[in-house]
Amino acid sequence: MSTKIKDASIPTIPFKARLSRWFGRNLLRIYMIFGFTYLFIPVAYTFAFSFNDSGKSNLIWKGFTLNNWKNPCGAPEVCSALGNSIKIGLLATTFATILGTMIAFAIGRYQFKGRSSSNLLIFLPMATPEIVLGASLLSLFLVFKINPGFWPTVIAHVMFCISFVVVTVKARIASLDPRLEQAAMDLYANELETFRRVTLPLVAPGIAGAALLAFSLSFDDFIITNFNSGTLITFPKFVYVAAARGIPAQANVIGSSMFFLALAIVIAGQLVNRKKAR
Amino acid sequence: MNITLPKVRVPYLLLFPGFAFLFTFFILPIVNLAQTSTETPISGGDTGQYEQTFAFSNYLHAFLDNREQFARSFIFATLSTIFALAIAYPLAYAIAFKSGKFKNILLVLVVAPFFTSFLLRTIAWKQILGEEGFVVPTLRTLHLLGQQTTITSTSVAVVAGMTYNFLPFMTLPLYASLERIDPRTIEASGDLYANALTTFRRVTVPLSMPGVVAGTLLTFIPAAGDYVNASILGSPNTKMIGNVIESRYFKIVDYPTAAALSFTLMAAILILVTLYIRKAGTEELV
Numbered sequence: 001m002s003t004k005i006k007d008a009s010i011p012t013i014p015f016k017a018r019l020s021r022w023f024g025r026n027l028l029r030i031y032m033i034f035g036f037t038y039l040f041i042p043v044a045y046t047f048a049f050s051f052n053d054s055g056k057s058n059l060i061w062k063g064f065t066l067n068n069w070k071n072p073c074g075a076p077e078v079c080s081a082l083g084n085s086i087k088i089g090l091l092a093t094t095f096a097t098i099l100g101t102m103i104a105f106a107i108g109r110y111q112f113k114g115r116s117s118s119n120l121l122i123f124l125p126m127a128t129p130e131i132v133l134g135a136s137l138l139s140l141f142l143v144f145k146i147n148p149g150f151w152p153t154v155i156a157h158v159m160f161c162i163s164f165v166v167v168t169v170k171a172r173i174a175s176l177d178p179r180l181e182q183a184a185m186d187l188y189a190n191e192l193e194t195f196r197r198v199t200l201p202l203v204a205p206g207i208a209g210a211a212l213l214a215f216s217l218s219f220d221d222f223i224i225t226n227f228n229s230g231t232l233i234t235f236p237k238f239v240y241v242a243a244a245r246g247i248p249a250q251a252n253v254i255g256s257s258m259f260f261l262a263l264a265i266v267i268a269g270q271l272v273n274r275k276k277a278r
Numbered sequence: 279m280n281i282t283l284p285k286v287r288v289p290y291l292l293l294f295p296g297f298a299f300l301f302t303f304f305i306l307p308i309v310n311l312a313q314t315s316t317e318t319p320i321s322g323g324d325t326g327q328y329e330q331t332f333a334f335s336n337y338l339h340a341f342l343d344n345r346e347q348f349a350r351s352f353i354f355a356t357l358s359t360i361f362a363l364a365i366a367y368p369l370a371y372a373i374a375f376k377s378g379k380f381k382n383i384l385l386v387l388v389v390a391p392f393f394t395s396f397l398l399r400t401i402a403w404k405q406i407l408g409e410e411g412f413v414v415p416t417l418r419t420l421h422l423l424g425q426q427t428t429i430t431s432t433s434v435a436v437v438a439g440m441t442y443n444f445l446p447f448m449t450l451p452l453y454a455s456l457e458r459i460d461p462r463t464i465e466a467s468g469d470l471y472a473n474a475l476t477t478f479r480r481v482t483v484p485l486s487m488p489g490v491v492a493g494t495l496l497t498f499i500p501a502a503g504d505y506v507n508a509s510i511l512g513s514p515n516t517k518m519i520g521n522v523i524e525s526r527y528f529k530i531v532d533y534p535t536a537a538a539l540s541f542t543l544m545a546a547i548l549i550l551v552t553l554y555i556r557k558a559g560t561e562e563l564v
Binding site: 016017020021028029031032035036038039040041042043045046049059060099100102103105106107109110112115118121124125126127128129130131132133135136137138139140143155156158159162166216219220222223226227235236239240243247251252255256258259261262263266267270 | 289296384475499520537544
Protein backbone atom coordinates (compact mmCIF):
# COMPACT_ATOMS: atom_id res chain seq x y z
CA MET A 1 0.00 0.00 0.00
CA SER A 2 2.79 2.31 0.85
CA THR A 3 4.22 1.95 -2.59
CA LYS A 4 0.93 2.95 -4.04
CA ILE A 5 0.88 6.18 -2.07
CA LYS A 6 4.46 6.87 -3.07
CA ASP A 7 3.59 6.37 -6.70
CA ALA A 8 0.75 8.77 -6.49
CA SER A 9 2.70 11.44 -4.64
CA ILE A 10 5.57 11.60 -7.13
CA PRO A 11 4.64 12.92 -10.55
CA THR A 12 5.87 10.54 -13.21
CA ILE A 13 9.20 11.75 -14.48
CA PRO A 14 9.37 11.79 -18.25
CA PHE A 15 11.74 9.27 -19.77
CA LYS A 16 13.98 11.98 -21.21
CA ALA A 17 14.52 13.60 -17.83
CA ARG A 18 15.14 10.22 -16.23
CA LEU A 19 17.67 9.42 -18.91
CA SER A 20 19.49 12.69 -18.46
CA ARG A 21 19.51 12.16 -14.70
CA TRP A 22 20.94 8.68 -15.19
CA PHE A 23 23.45 10.23 -17.57
CA GLY A 24 24.48 12.70 -14.92
CA ARG A 25 24.83 10.02 -12.28
CA ASN A 26 26.37 7.06 -14.01
CA LEU A 27 27.63 7.68 -17.48
CA LEU A 28 30.23 10.10 -16.21
CA ARG A 29 31.44 7.50 -13.72
CA ILE A 30 31.73 4.85 -16.41
CA TYR A 31 33.49 7.39 -18.56
CA MET A 32 35.89 8.18 -15.74
CA ILE A 33 36.78 4.51 -15.34
CA PHE A 34 37.50 4.25 -19.07
CA GLY A 35 39.48 7.48 -19.01
CA PHE A 36 41.69 6.37 -16.16
CA THR A 37 42.17 2.93 -17.70
CA TYR A 38 43.34 4.62 -20.89
CA LEU A 39 45.73 6.84 -18.94
CA PHE A 40 47.20 3.97 -16.97
CA ILE A 41 47.53 1.24 -19.64
CA PRO A 42 51.06 2.21 -20.71
CA VAL A 43 52.12 2.82 -17.10
CA ALA A 44 50.89 -0.63 -16.09
CA TYR A 45 52.61 -2.13 -19.13
CA THR A 46 55.90 -0.40 -18.27
CA PHE A 47 55.61 -1.58 -14.65
CA ALA A 48 54.74 -5.16 -15.63
CA PHE A 49 57.62 -5.40 -18.08
CA SER A 50 60.05 -4.17 -15.44
CA PHE A 51 59.72 -7.70 -14.02
CA ASN A 52 60.41 -9.36 -17.36
CA ASP A 53 63.31 -11.79 -17.47
CA SER A 54 64.08 -10.35 -20.86
CA GLY A 55 67.80 -10.22 -21.39
CA LYS A 56 68.70 -7.40 -23.74
CA SER A 57 65.54 -6.50 -25.59
CA ASN A 58 62.38 -6.15 -23.55
CA LEU A 59 59.80 -6.92 -26.23
CA ILE A 60 58.19 -10.24 -25.41
CA TRP A 61 57.24 -11.63 -21.99
CA LYS A 62 59.78 -14.30 -21.08
CA GLY A 63 59.13 -14.86 -17.39
CA PHE A 64 58.99 -13.17 -14.02
CA THR A 65 62.14 -12.01 -12.28
CA LEU A 66 63.09 -9.54 -9.56
CA ASN A 67 66.63 -9.18 -10.89
CA ASN A 68 65.95 -5.94 -12.73
CA TRP A 69 64.74 -4.32 -9.52
CA LYS A 70 67.63 -5.75 -7.49
CA ASN A 71 70.14 -4.49 -9.99
CA PRO A 72 68.73 -1.38 -11.71
CA CYS A 73 72.17 -0.33 -12.94
CA GLY A 74 72.70 -3.70 -14.59
CA ALA A 75 72.24 -2.44 -18.13
CA PRO A 76 75.13 -0.32 -19.38
CA GLU A 77 74.60 3.46 -19.33
CA VAL A 78 71.16 3.40 -17.67
CA CYS A 79 72.36 4.79 -14.37
CA SER A 80 74.82 7.33 -15.75
CA ALA A 81 72.01 8.63 -17.98
CA LEU A 82 69.70 8.77 -14.97
CA GLY A 83 72.39 10.58 -12.95
CA ASN A 84 72.80 13.19 -15.67
CA SER A 85 69.06 13.74 -15.86
CA ILE A 86 68.80 14.18 -12.09
CA LYS A 87 71.75 16.60 -11.93
CA ILE A 88 70.40 18.66 -14.83
CA GLY A 89 66.90 18.54 -13.35
CA LEU A 90 68.00 19.74 -9.91
CA LEU A 91 70.15 22.58 -11.25
CA ALA A 92 67.54 23.71 -13.78
CA THR A 93 64.79 23.52 -11.16
CA THR A 94 66.77 25.61 -8.66
CA PHE A 95 67.59 28.40 -11.10
CA ALA A 96 64.19 28.41 -12.82
CA THR A 97 62.34 28.46 -9.49
CA ILE A 98 64.37 31.38 -8.13
CA LEU A 99 64.19 33.47 -11.31
CA GLY A 100 60.56 32.56 -11.99
CA THR A 101 59.38 33.28 -8.44
CA MET A 102 61.00 36.73 -8.54
CA ILE A 103 59.22 37.49 -11.82
CA ALA A 104 55.94 36.14 -10.43
CA PHE A 105 56.17 38.50 -7.44
CA ALA A 106 56.98 41.47 -9.66
CA ILE A 107 54.04 40.78 -11.99
CA GLY A 108 51.64 39.53 -9.34
CA ARG A 109 52.28 42.22 -6.75
CA TYR A 110 53.22 45.45 -8.51
CA GLN A 111 51.70 47.78 -11.06
CA PHE A 112 54.48 49.09 -13.26
CA LYS A 113 55.19 50.28 -16.74
CA GLY A 114 55.75 47.36 -19.08
CA ARG A 115 53.70 44.88 -17.05
CA SER A 116 51.69 43.61 -19.99
CA SER A 117 54.76 43.20 -22.19
CA SER A 118 56.33 41.28 -19.30
CA ASN A 119 53.34 38.95 -19.39
CA LEU A 120 53.87 38.53 -23.13
CA LEU A 121 57.55 37.69 -22.67
CA ILE A 122 56.54 34.98 -20.21
CA PHE A 123 53.85 33.61 -22.54
CA LEU A 124 56.03 33.50 -25.68
CA PRO A 125 58.35 30.61 -24.71
CA MET A 126 55.27 28.52 -23.91
CA ALA A 127 53.77 29.38 -27.30
CA THR A 128 56.93 28.41 -29.17
CA PRO A 129 57.25 24.79 -30.29
CA GLU A 130 60.01 22.96 -28.45
CA ILE A 131 61.84 22.17 -31.65
CA VAL A 132 62.17 25.90 -32.41
CA LEU A 133 63.42 26.63 -28.88
CA GLY A 134 65.95 23.82 -29.09
CA ALA A 135 67.15 24.58 -32.60
CA SER A 136 67.49 28.34 -32.04
CA LEU A 137 69.45 27.91 -28.81
CA LEU A 138 71.79 25.44 -30.50
CA SER A 139 72.39 27.97 -33.32
CA LEU A 140 73.33 30.57 -30.71
CA PHE A 141 75.74 28.21 -28.96
CA LEU A 142 77.31 27.35 -32.31
CA VAL A 143 77.79 31.04 -33.15
CA PHE A 144 79.65 31.57 -29.88
CA LYS A 145 81.58 28.34 -30.40
CA ILE A 146 80.11 26.82 -27.24
CA ASN A 147 79.98 23.05 -27.52
CA PRO A 148 76.64 21.48 -26.64
CA GLY A 149 76.83 19.44 -23.45
CA PHE A 150 75.97 19.59 -19.76
CA TRP A 151 75.75 23.34 -19.07
CA PRO A 152 74.09 24.28 -22.37
CA THR A 153 71.44 21.69 -21.49
CA VAL A 154 70.97 23.19 -18.01
CA ILE A 155 70.61 26.67 -19.57
CA ALA A 156 68.08 25.36 -22.09
CA HIS A 157 66.03 23.73 -19.33
CA VAL A 158 66.06 26.85 -17.13
CA MET A 159 64.88 28.84 -20.16
CA PHE A 160 61.79 26.74 -20.88
CA CYS A 161 60.95 26.10 -17.20
CA ILE A 162 60.89 29.77 -16.11
CA SER A 163 57.52 30.52 -17.74
CA PHE A 164 55.83 27.52 -16.12
CA VAL A 165 57.19 28.57 -12.71
CA VAL A 166 55.96 32.15 -13.19
CA VAL A 167 52.46 31.02 -14.17
CA THR A 168 52.17 28.58 -11.25
CA VAL A 169 53.50 30.94 -8.55
CA LYS A 170 51.55 33.90 -9.94
CA ALA A 171 48.30 31.93 -9.63
CA ARG A 172 49.09 31.26 -5.97
CA ILE A 173 49.94 34.92 -5.30
CA ALA A 174 46.68 35.99 -6.94
CA SER A 175 44.69 33.70 -4.64
CA LEU A 176 46.16 35.19 -1.42
CA ASP A 177 43.91 37.14 0.88
CA PRO A 178 45.45 40.64 1.08
CA ARG A 179 43.94 41.10 4.54
CA LEU A 180 46.45 38.66 6.04
CA GLU A 181 49.33 40.90 5.06
CA GLN A 182 47.46 44.00 6.19
CA ALA A 183 46.93 42.33 9.54
CA ALA A 184 50.67 41.68 9.88
CA MET A 185 51.39 45.32 9.08
CA ASP A 186 48.76 46.40 11.61
CA LEU A 187 50.66 44.34 14.16
CA TYR A 188 53.75 46.46 13.51
CA ALA A 189 55.62 44.00 11.28
CA ASN A 190 57.69 45.91 8.75
CA GLU A 191 57.55 45.05 5.07
CA LEU A 192 60.44 42.61 5.16
CA GLU A 193 59.08 40.80 8.23
CA THR A 194 55.62 40.63 6.70
CA PHE A 195 57.08 39.13 3.57
CA ARG A 196 59.22 36.62 5.43
CA ARG A 197 56.71 35.54 8.07
CA VAL A 198 53.37 35.90 6.26
CA THR A 199 53.60 36.22 2.48
CA LEU A 200 56.36 33.71 1.80
CA PRO A 201 54.88 30.87 3.91
CA LEU A 202 51.53 31.43 2.20
CA VAL A 203 53.05 31.33 -1.29
CA ALA A 204 55.38 28.41 -0.41
CA PRO A 205 53.01 25.62 -1.59
CA GLY A 206 52.80 27.37 -4.96
CA ILE A 207 56.58 27.58 -5.16
CA ALA A 208 56.91 23.92 -4.20
CA GLY A 209 54.39 22.95 -6.85
CA ALA A 210 56.23 25.04 -9.43
CA ALA A 211 59.54 23.40 -8.52
CA LEU A 212 58.00 19.93 -8.86
CA LEU A 213 56.56 20.90 -12.24
CA ALA A 214 59.91 22.34 -13.39
CA PHE A 215 61.75 19.19 -12.32
CA SER A 216 59.32 16.89 -14.11
CA LEU A 217 59.44 19.03 -17.28
CA SER A 218 63.23 19.04 -17.20
CA PHE A 219 63.56 15.36 -16.35
CA ASP A 220 61.22 14.29 -19.13
CA ASP A 221 62.41 16.68 -21.82
CA PHE A 222 63.70 15.10 -24.97
CA ILE A 223 63.42 17.51 -27.92
CA ILE A 224 65.27 20.54 -26.50
CA THR A 225 67.80 18.30 -24.76
CA ASN A 226 68.47 16.42 -27.96
CA PHE A 227 69.51 19.66 -29.63
CA ASN A 228 71.70 21.05 -26.85
CA SER A 229 73.29 18.10 -25.07
CA GLY A 230 75.75 16.95 -27.73
CA THR A 231 77.19 13.59 -26.68
CA LEU A 232 75.81 13.78 -23.14
CA ILE A 233 73.23 11.03 -22.56
CA THR A 234 70.20 11.86 -20.44
CA PHE A 235 67.55 9.33 -19.44
CA PRO A 236 65.03 10.24 -22.20
CA LYS A 237 67.87 10.27 -24.75
CA PHE A 238 68.97 6.87 -23.55
CA VAL A 239 65.44 5.50 -23.97
CA TYR A 240 65.07 7.05 -27.44
CA VAL A 241 68.36 5.64 -28.68
CA ALA A 242 67.78 2.25 -27.08
CA ALA A 243 64.26 2.02 -28.56
CA ALA A 244 65.69 1.02 -31.92
CA ARG A 245 67.30 -2.15 -30.56
CA GLY A 246 65.01 -2.81 -27.59
CA ILE A 247 65.01 -1.09 -24.24
CA PRO A 248 66.53 -2.93 -21.29
CA ALA A 249 64.06 -3.77 -18.52
CA GLN A 250 66.12 -1.60 -16.15
CA ALA A 251 64.75 1.46 -17.93
CA ASN A 252 61.26 0.25 -17.00
CA VAL A 253 62.42 -0.10 -13.39
CA ILE A 254 63.57 3.52 -13.37
CA GLY A 255 60.46 4.80 -15.13
CA SER A 256 58.22 2.97 -12.66
CA SER A 257 60.24 4.18 -9.65
CA MET A 258 59.92 7.78 -10.86
CA PHE A 259 56.17 7.26 -11.10
CA PHE A 260 55.86 5.95 -7.55
CA LEU A 261 58.26 8.56 -6.18
CA ALA A 262 56.32 11.44 -7.75
CA LEU A 263 53.04 9.92 -6.55
CA ALA A 264 54.43 9.68 -3.01
CA ILE A 265 55.67 13.29 -3.06
CA VAL A 266 52.35 14.64 -4.32
CA ILE A 267 50.30 12.61 -1.84
CA ALA A 268 52.60 13.63 1.03
CA GLY A 269 52.14 17.26 -0.02
CA GLN A 270 48.36 16.82 0.01
CA LEU A 271 48.47 15.29 3.49
CA VAL A 272 50.64 18.12 4.82
CA ASN A 273 48.21 20.65 3.37
CA ARG A 274 45.24 18.88 4.92
CA LYS A 275 46.94 18.76 8.32
CA LYS A 276 47.68 22.47 8.11
CA ALA A 277 44.11 23.23 7.14
CA ARG A 278 42.81 21.58 10.32
CA MET B 279 60.54 51.45 6.70
CA ASN B 280 63.75 49.50 6.55
CA ILE B 281 63.81 49.27 2.80
CA THR B 282 65.86 52.14 1.46
CA LEU B 283 65.24 51.46 -2.21
CA PRO B 284 62.73 53.73 -3.87
CA LYS B 285 59.60 51.62 -4.23
CA VAL B 286 59.24 52.11 -7.95
CA ARG B 287 62.41 50.16 -8.60
CA VAL B 288 61.38 47.01 -6.75
CA PRO B 289 59.47 45.27 -9.57
CA TYR B 290 62.21 46.04 -12.07
CA LEU B 291 64.88 44.65 -9.75
CA LEU B 292 62.81 41.50 -9.31
CA LEU B 293 62.34 41.15 -13.06
CA PHE B 294 65.89 41.90 -14.07
CA PRO B 295 67.73 38.57 -13.52
CA GLY B 296 65.00 36.44 -15.06
CA PHE B 297 64.42 38.72 -18.01
CA ALA B 298 68.16 39.09 -18.66
CA PHE B 299 68.25 35.29 -18.81
CA LEU B 300 65.24 35.04 -21.13
CA PHE B 301 66.63 37.80 -23.32
CA THR B 302 69.99 36.04 -23.72
CA PHE B 303 68.73 32.50 -24.14
CA PHE B 304 65.32 32.99 -25.74
CA ILE B 305 65.07 36.30 -27.64
CA LEU B 306 68.66 36.39 -28.87
CA PRO B 307 68.57 32.82 -30.23
CA ILE B 308 65.32 33.58 -32.07
CA VAL B 309 66.91 36.69 -33.63
CA ASN B 310 69.96 34.64 -34.51
CA LEU B 311 67.73 31.96 -36.03
CA ALA B 312 66.11 34.63 -38.20
CA GLN B 313 69.55 35.63 -39.46
CA THR B 314 70.53 32.02 -40.16
CA SER B 315 67.35 31.44 -42.12
CA THR B 316 68.45 33.71 -45.01
CA GLU B 317 72.03 32.43 -45.31
CA THR B 318 73.41 30.36 -48.17
CA PRO B 319 76.38 27.96 -48.34
CA ILE B 320 79.81 29.57 -48.83
CA SER B 321 80.97 28.56 -52.28
CA GLY B 322 83.92 26.22 -51.83
CA GLY B 323 83.37 26.06 -48.08
CA ASP B 324 82.94 22.95 -45.95
CA THR B 325 79.60 21.40 -45.08
CA GLY B 326 77.93 23.48 -42.43
CA GLN B 327 79.57 26.79 -43.43
CA TYR B 328 77.18 29.54 -44.43
CA GLU B 329 77.26 33.24 -45.24
CA GLN B 330 74.56 35.88 -45.01
CA THR B 331 73.12 36.64 -48.46
CA PHE B 332 69.56 37.60 -47.44
CA ALA B 333 68.26 34.73 -49.49
CA PHE B 334 64.57 34.99 -48.63
CA SER B 335 64.01 32.38 -51.31
CA ASN B 336 65.10 29.89 -48.62
CA TYR B 337 61.64 30.28 -47.16
CA LEU B 338 59.91 29.60 -50.44
CA HIS B 339 62.01 26.49 -51.09
CA ALA B 340 61.71 25.28 -47.52
CA PHE B 341 57.94 25.62 -47.66
CA LEU B 342 57.40 24.24 -51.15
CA ASP B 343 59.67 21.24 -50.60
CA ASN B 344 57.90 20.31 -47.39
CA ARG B 345 54.28 21.26 -48.04
CA GLU B 346 53.16 17.74 -47.36
CA GLN B 347 54.86 17.56 -43.94
CA PHE B 348 53.54 21.01 -42.99
CA ALA B 349 50.00 20.01 -43.90
CA ARG B 350 50.36 16.72 -42.04
CA SER B 351 51.68 18.49 -38.91
CA PHE B 352 48.71 20.82 -38.76
CA ILE B 353 46.16 18.12 -39.55
CA PHE B 354 47.62 15.72 -36.95
CA ALA B 355 47.87 18.50 -34.35
CA THR B 356 44.27 19.59 -34.99
CA LEU B 357 42.96 16.03 -34.79
CA SER B 358 44.83 15.20 -31.60
CA THR B 359 43.66 18.48 -30.03
CA ILE B 360 40.03 17.62 -30.85
CA PHE B 361 40.38 14.07 -29.50
CA ALA B 362 42.16 15.30 -26.38
CA LEU B 363 39.37 17.81 -25.76
CA ALA B 364 36.74 15.11 -26.25
CA ILE B 365 38.48 12.83 -23.76
CA ALA B 366 39.57 15.46 -21.26
CA TYR B 367 36.40 17.53 -20.97
CA PRO B 368 34.16 14.85 -19.45
CA LEU B 369 37.07 13.68 -17.30
CA ALA B 370 37.77 17.18 -15.96
CA TYR B 371 34.02 17.73 -15.52
CA ALA B 372 33.62 14.51 -13.56
CA ILE B 373 36.57 15.34 -11.31
CA ALA B 374 35.39 18.90 -10.72
CA PHE B 375 31.72 18.17 -10.02
CA LYS B 376 31.12 14.48 -9.37
CA SER B 377 34.02 13.18 -7.33
CA GLY B 378 33.29 14.62 -3.88
CA LYS B 379 36.04 13.94 -1.40
CA PHE B 380 38.08 11.99 -3.96
CA LYS B 381 38.68 15.15 -5.98
CA ASN B 382 42.32 15.67 -5.01
CA ILE B 383 43.24 12.00 -5.37
CA LEU B 384 41.68 11.81 -8.82
CA LEU B 385 43.46 14.97 -9.86
CA VAL B 386 46.77 13.47 -8.77
CA LEU B 387 45.92 10.30 -10.71
CA VAL B 388 45.36 12.32 -13.90
CA VAL B 389 48.85 13.77 -13.68
CA ALA B 390 50.58 10.70 -12.24
CA PRO B 391 51.10 8.74 -15.49
CA PHE B 392 53.10 11.66 -16.78
CA PHE B 393 55.87 11.09 -14.30
CA THR B 394 56.75 7.90 -16.11
CA SER B 395 58.99 9.10 -18.92
CA PHE B 396 56.80 10.01 -21.92
CA LEU B 397 59.18 8.12 -24.19
CA LEU B 398 58.71 4.95 -22.15
CA ARG B 399 54.95 5.37 -22.36
CA THR B 400 55.04 6.02 -26.09
CA ILE B 401 57.18 2.93 -26.61
CA ALA B 402 54.79 0.98 -24.38
CA TRP B 403 51.93 1.97 -26.73
CA LYS B 404 54.04 0.89 -29.68
CA GLN B 405 54.55 -2.53 -28.13
CA ILE B 406 50.94 -2.88 -26.98
CA LEU B 407 49.57 -1.97 -30.42
CA GLY B 408 52.37 -3.68 -32.34
CA GLU B 409 52.49 -7.09 -34.00
CA GLU B 410 53.65 -8.79 -30.81
CA GLY B 411 51.17 -7.05 -28.52
CA PHE B 412 47.79 -8.51 -27.61
CA VAL B 413 45.54 -5.93 -29.26
CA VAL B 414 46.25 -6.62 -32.92
CA PRO B 415 45.90 -10.45 -32.75
CA THR B 416 42.68 -10.09 -30.74
CA LEU B 417 41.16 -7.66 -33.24
CA ARG B 418 42.22 -9.97 -36.08
CA THR B 419 40.60 -12.97 -34.45
CA LEU B 420 37.41 -10.95 -34.06
CA HIS B 421 37.74 -9.92 -37.73
CA LEU B 422 37.67 -6.26 -36.76
CA LEU B 423 41.06 -5.83 -38.37
CA GLY B 424 42.26 -7.32 -41.66
CA GLN B 425 45.04 -9.90 -41.56
CA GLN B 426 47.45 -7.49 -43.23
CA THR B 427 46.37 -4.31 -41.48
CA THR B 428 48.55 -2.96 -38.71
CA ILE B 429 47.98 -0.23 -36.14
CA THR B 430 51.54 0.98 -35.59
CA SER B 431 53.37 2.73 -38.42
CA THR B 432 50.13 4.46 -39.43
CA SER B 433 48.76 7.98 -39.10
CA VAL B 434 46.19 6.64 -36.66
CA ALA B 435 48.93 5.52 -34.29
CA VAL B 436 50.73 8.88 -34.49
CA VAL B 437 47.55 10.85 -33.77
CA ALA B 438 46.64 8.46 -30.95
CA GLY B 439 50.09 8.82 -29.42
CA MET B 440 49.95 12.61 -29.58
CA THR B 441 46.45 12.62 -28.08
CA TYR B 442 47.66 10.52 -25.19
CA ASN B 443 50.88 12.41 -24.56
CA PHE B 444 49.35 15.88 -24.50
CA LEU B 445 46.26 14.91 -22.50
CA PRO B 446 47.36 16.44 -19.16
CA PHE B 447 48.00 19.79 -20.87
CA MET B 448 44.34 19.67 -21.85
CA THR B 449 42.90 18.24 -18.64
CA LEU B 450 44.55 20.55 -16.10
CA PRO B 451 43.45 23.94 -17.52
CA LEU B 452 39.96 22.49 -18.17
CA TYR B 453 39.75 21.30 -14.58
CA ALA B 454 41.01 24.65 -13.28
CA SER B 455 38.29 26.59 -15.09
CA LEU B 456 35.50 24.08 -14.38
CA GLU B 457 36.42 23.95 -10.72
CA ARG B 458 36.12 27.73 -10.49
CA ILE B 459 32.48 27.69 -11.66
CA ASP B 460 30.14 28.60 -8.84
CA PRO B 461 27.78 25.59 -8.48
CA ARG B 462 25.00 28.07 -7.70
CA THR B 463 25.03 29.26 -11.33
CA ILE B 464 24.28 25.69 -12.40
CA GLU B 465 21.56 25.32 -9.75
CA ALA B 466 20.07 28.63 -10.84
CA SER B 467 19.85 27.34 -14.39
CA GLY B 468 17.99 24.27 -13.17
CA ASP B 469 15.66 26.46 -11.09
CA LEU B 470 14.84 28.32 -14.27
CA TYR B 471 13.64 25.03 -15.79
CA ALA B 472 16.61 24.37 -18.02
CA ASN B 473 17.26 20.65 -18.38
CA ALA B 474 20.71 19.17 -17.78
CA LEU B 475 21.70 19.41 -21.43
CA THR B 476 20.62 23.03 -21.79
CA THR B 477 22.38 23.94 -18.55
CA PHE B 478 25.54 22.28 -19.78
CA ARG B 479 25.36 23.97 -23.17
CA ARG B 480 24.33 27.43 -22.03
CA VAL B 481 26.01 27.74 -18.62
CA THR B 482 28.84 25.27 -18.05
CA VAL B 483 30.46 25.37 -21.47
CA PRO B 484 30.58 29.17 -21.79
CA LEU B 485 31.97 29.51 -18.25
CA SER B 486 34.68 26.95 -18.97
CA MET B 487 35.82 28.63 -22.21
CA PRO B 488 39.06 30.05 -20.72
CA GLY B 489 40.07 26.50 -19.84
CA VAL B 490 39.09 25.21 -23.28
CA VAL B 491 41.18 27.91 -24.97
CA ALA B 492 44.20 27.42 -22.71
CA GLY B 493 43.98 23.63 -23.01
CA THR B 494 43.64 23.55 -26.78
CA LEU B 495 46.59 25.93 -27.17
CA LEU B 496 48.78 23.97 -24.76
CA THR B 497 47.96 20.82 -26.74
CA PHE B 498 48.03 22.18 -30.27
CA ILE B 499 51.31 24.09 -30.07
CA PRO B 500 53.57 21.27 -28.87
CA ALA B 501 51.68 18.78 -31.07
CA ALA B 502 52.34 20.82 -34.22
CA GLY B 503 56.09 20.85 -33.54
CA ASP B 504 56.33 17.28 -32.27
CA TYR B 505 58.40 14.66 -34.03
CA VAL B 506 58.89 12.03 -31.35
CA ASN B 507 55.47 10.39 -31.76
CA ALA B 508 55.85 10.39 -35.52
CA SER B 509 59.24 8.73 -35.36
CA ILE B 510 58.32 6.11 -32.76
CA LEU B 511 54.74 5.28 -33.79
CA GLY B 512 54.80 6.32 -37.43
CA SER B 513 56.55 5.37 -40.63
CA PRO B 514 58.44 7.40 -43.26
CA ASN B 515 55.00 8.15 -44.71
CA THR B 516 53.84 9.94 -41.57
CA LYS B 517 56.75 12.38 -41.22
CA MET B 518 55.86 15.71 -39.69
CA ILE B 519 57.59 19.05 -40.02
CA GLY B 520 59.47 18.41 -36.77
CA ASN B 521 61.09 15.34 -38.31
CA VAL B 522 62.23 17.43 -41.28
CA ILE B 523 63.72 20.18 -39.08
CA GLU B 524 65.49 17.60 -36.94
CA SER B 525 67.05 15.79 -39.87
CA ARG B 526 68.02 19.09 -41.58
CA TYR B 527 69.91 19.97 -38.42
CA PHE B 528 71.59 16.71 -37.52
CA LYS B 529 71.80 14.59 -40.63
CA ILE B 530 72.14 17.09 -43.45
CA VAL B 531 73.66 20.01 -41.47
CA ASP B 532 71.52 22.41 -43.49
CA TYR B 533 71.04 25.11 -40.86
CA PRO B 534 69.42 27.78 -43.09
CA THR B 535 66.65 25.46 -44.26
CA ALA B 536 66.09 24.21 -40.72
CA ALA B 537 65.91 27.81 -39.52
CA ALA B 538 63.52 28.85 -42.30
CA LEU B 539 61.31 25.85 -41.53
CA SER B 540 61.33 26.67 -37.81
CA PHE B 541 60.32 30.23 -38.53
CA THR B 542 57.58 29.22 -40.93
CA LEU B 543 56.25 26.80 -38.33
CA MET B 544 56.34 29.45 -35.61
CA ALA B 545 54.67 32.06 -37.84
CA ALA B 546 51.95 29.63 -38.88
CA ILE B 547 51.28 28.71 -35.25
CA LEU B 548 51.21 32.37 -34.15
CA ILE B 549 48.75 33.28 -36.92
CA LEU B 550 46.48 30.36 -36.11
CA VAL B 551 46.65 31.07 -32.39
CA THR B 552 45.83 34.76 -32.88
CA LEU B 553 42.86 33.95 -35.11
CA TYR B 554 41.70 31.32 -32.67
CA ILE B 555 41.94 33.60 -29.63
CA ARG B 556 40.00 36.32 -31.50
CA LYS B 557 37.32 33.83 -32.42
CA ALA B 558 37.14 32.23 -28.98
CA GLY B 559 37.10 35.70 -27.52
CA THR B 560 39.14 35.38 -24.39
CA GLU B 561 42.18 37.30 -23.27
CA GLU B 562 42.50 35.46 -20.01
CA LEU B 563 45.31 33.16 -21.01
CA VAL B 564 48.24 33.35 -18.68
